[in-house]
Amino acid sequence: MEAITGQELIRAVALLGAGIAMGLGAIGPGIGEGFVAGKACEALGKRPDQSQLITRTMIIGQAISETTGIYSLIVALILIFVV
């Protein structure tokens, strides 16, 4: 393997970092959104008549949980295309 230095090294590590950023960053939102939807299903089982309210709240809650996943995506894309 040839030596890798300077600008190339920065680029290589930035790309590796992009993968790690997106990978680790997706763990939290995935579990968090699952919690939201799971509890929404539980609530629906008890109060099916409130389905609209529960579904709406579930989607808002998931959208907010999703934000950190989007941060990871943005950071990953910056590392890939800008750095």
Added chain:
Amino acid sequence: METITLFSILAAGLAIGLGSIGSAIGEGFIAMKAVEALGRQPNASGKLIRVMIVGQAVTEAAAIFALVVSLILVFYTPEAGESIYKGYYLLSAGLAIGLGTIGAGLGGGLPGGSCMEGIGRQPENSDILTIQMIVGQAVTQTSSIFALTVSLILLSIDPSNDIVKVFAVVGGGLAMGLGAIGPGIGDGLVAKNANLAVGKNPRQMGLLTRTMVIGQAITETTDIYSLVVSLILIFVV
């Protein structure tokens, strides 16, 4: 050439070693709940054991994906004069499938466990609970299918001679592998609670299945981000 074989053996171990964590815990969870339910309803033992085996079989899918990739890696024979960088592609493929199946395995076990709980409480609901469980588990497996896709792509493409590109490919494998853990567990949590709710209120199954699938689809979005980033790192960079 020996170096590539070294990498392929290491990647094979990582693929099946990491890849069996999730399924093993998930299946154990189903069996645990089945035993608990048997203690409450010994008369329903036939139904419980049958549904337990179906649930465990679906949960096993994640580990089977890892096994397939691991076997491909074990028997990988490098072509003469193949670039040494192919080794990193193989390592990345092993990491993608190994890490990527942890979530789907764990997630598949959760709805199976709550299905057992529901049957233990009311054995007459076993048919609809089984259907609900299989739908939930099938959606949960998407994260491991994404990981399998990325892994097979990495196994089959020709290596680049650019060292920067090699770093990008290892990053792509890690992005997909790690990124599939969370959504896999999250999908399982959704299906688990939906299954519990169906067990308590079987008449609302339509509404609950619909909400479950919507909830799982939203949970899956981060997984899709990971897939996109992974494919960009593999093909575009």
